[in-house]
Amino acid sequence: IWVLGIGGAVYRIVDHAPDRGYFDPFTISLSSLFDKEDYRDYFGAEGGRIFLLFRPSGIFHSRLTYTLEDEAPLSNRTNFSLFYPSRSYRANPPAMPGRLSALRVEFRLGSEPIPFDFIFQNGLDVALEHSSPVFTGGDFDFTRLEGVLSLSIPTFGQSYLLKPGFRIRVSAGSATGSLPPQRLFSVESALDGFAPFGVMRGAHPREFTGTGYAALVVEHNFRSLPLLALGIPFLYRSNLELIVFGGAARAWTGNAPSAPAQKGTYSETGFSVSRIFDLFRADFTWRLSAPRGFYFTLGVSSFL
DSSP states (O other): OOEEEEEEEEEEEEEEOOOOOOSOHHHHHHHHHHHOOOOOOEEEEEEEEEEEEEEEETTEEEEEEEEEEEEEEOOOOOOOOSSOTTSOOOOOOOOOOEEEEEEEEEEEESSOOOGGGSSOOOEEEEEEEEEOTTTTTOSOOEEEEEEEEEEEEEOSOTTSSSOOEEEEEEEEEEEEEOOOGGGOEEOOBOBTTBOOTTSBTTSOTTSSEESEEEEEEEEEEOTTHHHHHHTOHHHHTTTOEEEEEEEEEEEEOOSOTTOOOOOOOEEEEEEEEEEETTTEEEEEEEEOSSSOEEEEEEEEOOOO
8 A cells, every 4th residue: 555645844843863763752750750861962943844745655765854953952851750869860961953954765575563572573764864064054053873683584493373582673873973961872762771772782872972983682482392391281371472682782972062082892691581471671781891780671572
């Protein structure tokens, strides 16, 4: 089914540095309210955009957007928390003020992703953004390219309904020109003990940012076979699944104003117990990069 659409908006909003959308505003608000951990960096944006949608099939989705807006830095406006009134929020890095005049092209090859990866979808997402003073006299001049590849690969047990297998997510981004702080890339991380697939479970929000990055997350789900091998009926009849995983990432800094110092390669490994109450997974992560440590996070089970 072909889908063709056009739309636009005029706004004055609090915007944030780009991310992959692992955490919705409600989840981030709860984390801030209860634990003073905010995932995003914010800036003010006033202007408008128009966009064109084109979906020629169920496995190809594209979007073309032109944005013209004035951007400005925002300071931290509150220090309120229900349980940690004396703790300070992470500082909000100042955005570079100026007018953004940018053209953005996005496409996805693969079925639409399911929230929280309840059902994992193979796919390739690519986004290209170009801002130039040639476009109605904007102040920023940069090109920003990012891609994310998600794959599920069965390994054995082809006769099983839920097959053991690998899940892989590779993401990378790079930029040319003078990238403002509000357009820096960031390695995705856990938020306040919650970690969906694709993030670095032992990293902290916005810990690794720069003008480019690369990240790899790999896990193998053995399903219930290791528990069956133990011969303990209570375990394998509970449908619990055993997963081993690892991740590595690196962010680098080019000529971006106020870009943070390069921190080297990040790595982690661990194991998970999934299908707890058929819905949740518990992750036990060892951060191998300095400062080393052990982290416990919760996530959502994937059924395929």
